[in-house]
Amino acid sequence: MRRRLPIVGLQRLSLVDYPGRLCTTIFTAGCNFRCQYCFNVEIVLEPNKLENISEEETLNLLKERRGFIDGVCIGGGEPTIHGALPTFIGRVKLLGLKVKLDTNGSRPRMLRRLVEEGLLDYVAMDVKAPLDRYQEVVCAKVDVEAIKESIRILRRGRVDHEFRTTIVPGLISEEDVKEIARTLTGSKRYVLQQFKPGKTLNPKLRDLEPYPEEVLERLRDMVAPYFSECKLRL
Numbered sequence: 001m002r003r004r005l006p007i008v009g010l011q012r013l014s015l016v017d018y019p020g021r022l023c024t025t026i027f028t029a030g031c032n033f034r035c036q037y038c039f040n041v042e043i044v045l046e047p048n049k050l051e052n053i054s055e056e057e058t059l060n061l062l063k064e065r066r067g068f069i070d071g072v073c074i075g076g077g078e079p080t081i082h083g084a085l086p087t088f089i090g091r092v093k094l095l096g097l098k099v100k101l102d103t104n105g106s107r108p109r110m111l112r113r114l115v116e117e118g119l120l121d122y123v124a125m126d127v128k129a130p131l132d133r134y135q136e137v138v139c140a141k142v143d144v145e146a147i148k149e150s151i152r153i154l155r156r157g158r159v160d161h162e163f164r165t166t167i168v169p170g171l172i173s174e175e176d177v178k179e180i181a182r183t184l185t186g187s188k189r190y191v192l193q194q195f196k197p198g199k200t201l202n203p204k205l206r207d208l209e210p211y212p213e214e215v216l217e218r219l220r221d222m223v224a225p226y227f228s229e230c231k232l233r234l
């Protein structure tokens with residue numbers, strides 16, 4: 001029997017998850033990283049405790065909502081750890097909807113396949129830290145070559161994309177942002193994301209004060225020359 005994509009959450013309407021589009025956001029179960037600032041705690045640590053939403057139910061909802069939305073954002077968790085992802089996206093595309101993938105870039109083989117099969121319209125890839133500090137930030141074993149390969153796949157430009165980094169005080173410094181920008185230099189779009197305290201994987205970050213907006217603006221101005229487009233997501 002064909003494997004199904006484990007879907008554990010749906011946000012029927014999002015104005016922010018897919019740049020320039022109204023979308024429904026789909027959350028897939030589980031992740032191979034344990035980023036300290038992650039706020040999808042249950043999805044990452046205990047997806048089995050969440051309600052499983054079938055592919056059919058999800059596709060029916062998308063079919064119903066086609067008049068209201070023009071895109072679907074698939075995130076998680078980390079969607080690319082699931083072998084069922086390409087077939088599911090193929091089914092979404094048949095509904096005439098644009099598909100955005102949120103990924104941590106750790107599975108370049110899956111990413112390449114999705115790009116080559118024309119299944120994606122937009123990819124947002126997190127670049128979590130300078131390559132030599134990755135493990136420390138994502139708290140998991142990381143194949144840095146895989147991250148580099150995913151960056152290369154997207155930079156080839158077959159699919160519209162952005163790279164993005166969540167700027168967490170005490171975890172990502174000004175020098176780190178500069179180093180990430182050097183790694184990504186010449187890329188089309190880079191987004192600095194504001195850290196949001198709350199229910200984070202690392203409890204120590206739960207009450208952490210985010211950087212003031214002016215600090216993020218200064219960081220953006222510092223690295224903007226490396227990119228065609230560089231912006232803040234607050």
Ligand code: SF4
Nearest residue numbers: 031033035038077104
């Ligand atoms: S923030 Fe990190 S741990 Fe959370 S879903 Fe994304 S990659 Fe996984």
